[in-house]
Amino acid sequence: MKITIVAGARPNFIKIAPIIRAIEQKQKAGAPLSYRLVHTGQHYDKNLSDTFFEELNIPKPNANLEVKSGSQSVQTANIMVAFEQELLENPTDLVLVVGDVNSTMACTIVAKKMNIKVTHVEAGIRSGDMTMPEEINRIVTDSITDYFFTTSTSATDNLIRFGANPEQVHFVGNVMIDTLYQNQHRFEQPTFWSDMGLEKGNYIILTLHRPANVDEEDSLVNLLEGIDQLAQGKKIIFPIHPRTKAILGERQLKTKNIVFIEPQGYLNFMYLVANSFTVITDSGGISEETTVLGIPCFTLRNNTERPETISVGTNHLVGTRVEKLVETYTTFLQNGMKKAGIPDLWDGKASERIIEILLQKEI
Secondary structure, eight states: OEEEEEEOSHHHHHHHHHHHHHHHHHHHTTOSOEEEEEEOOSOOSGGGTHHHHHHTTOOOOSEEOOOOOOOHHHHHHHHHHHHHHHHHHSOOSEEEEESSSHHHHHHHHHHHHTTOEEEEETTTOOOOOTTSHHHHHHHHHHHHOSEEEESSHHHHHHHHHTTOOGGGEEEOOOHHHHHHHHHGGGOOOOTTTTTTTOOTTSEEEEEOOOHHHHSSHHHHHHHHHHHHTTOTTOEEEEEOOHHHHHHHTTOOOOOSSEEEEOOOOHHHHHHHHHTOSEEEESOSHHHHHHHHHTOOEEEOSSOOSOTHHHHTSSEEEOOSOHHHHHHHHHHHHHHOOOOOOOOTTOSSOHHHHHHHHHHHSOO
16 A cells, blocks of 8 residues: 655654554555555744644655645645645655644545545534634535544534445544654753743743734734733743744744744654643644643634633633633632643554554555
């Protein structure tokens, strides 16, 4: 079986690393399995791309489509044109996509139009928010995928409810958590750790990237100044995305506790998360990682496609109004962390299950 693996952006790199490792383990055992890794180039900043390949021991991609940035439509179209040529030159039995970025949807459409089977890792998650580009990517991808691998029973239920063949849907666990477990012993203290006076539990991690939170300068400033008030003597470490940094421009903020740093590689960032007091974020994936690490997380969104991080894990959904964040955070400070656990099958073996199941399919 020949598998073409697609990766386009930071979350994809974290998800494909254990899948490649599982494939290579099967190859060593004599399984009739090969793979070709295609990097679409959707993220091309070194700290958002190359660093993750190096740190997670992901082989150099067989191809980099180098599509770079653009509007949603332009980027998707460029990926489709380049990926079609890639498949014409390098035939495959199966295209494996992960997550919900533009590359996921674009490459799925191209593969299916060429009558190539597709498997979607992290299928079935839904936020119900059609203003999110990722939600559209998920729905389109899952509407034409052949094999579905889910991170939770709720994701499985979503797929069945909307007509997926139950025999093609497999609840396997979370490949992002595979990567976390495989690299936890390698988390690396950033070089600025001592200079900033950081210690375990004496700082907060902040990440923001969703358009609803960062695209409008005044609302972004209001959000940051509100978050700054929560610090209570702790630094707030904010690895700022280049796009968010550009939106702020030269704006002078009335903040005393937020420390802006460059985007971090996986090992440095996860060290910061694992040793933080809390995390404030608008990311879905980070709420999965904090759940496993036992770190309280406050998600600045009105919805989430990962409800298990709330019902089982350490996550709190606080909306996009800073007043609600302050209310929830204050309650947390008064009462301590809620009782939390780790969702089913988030045990570091999801990738092994995926490859084992694919080997049993007639592809």
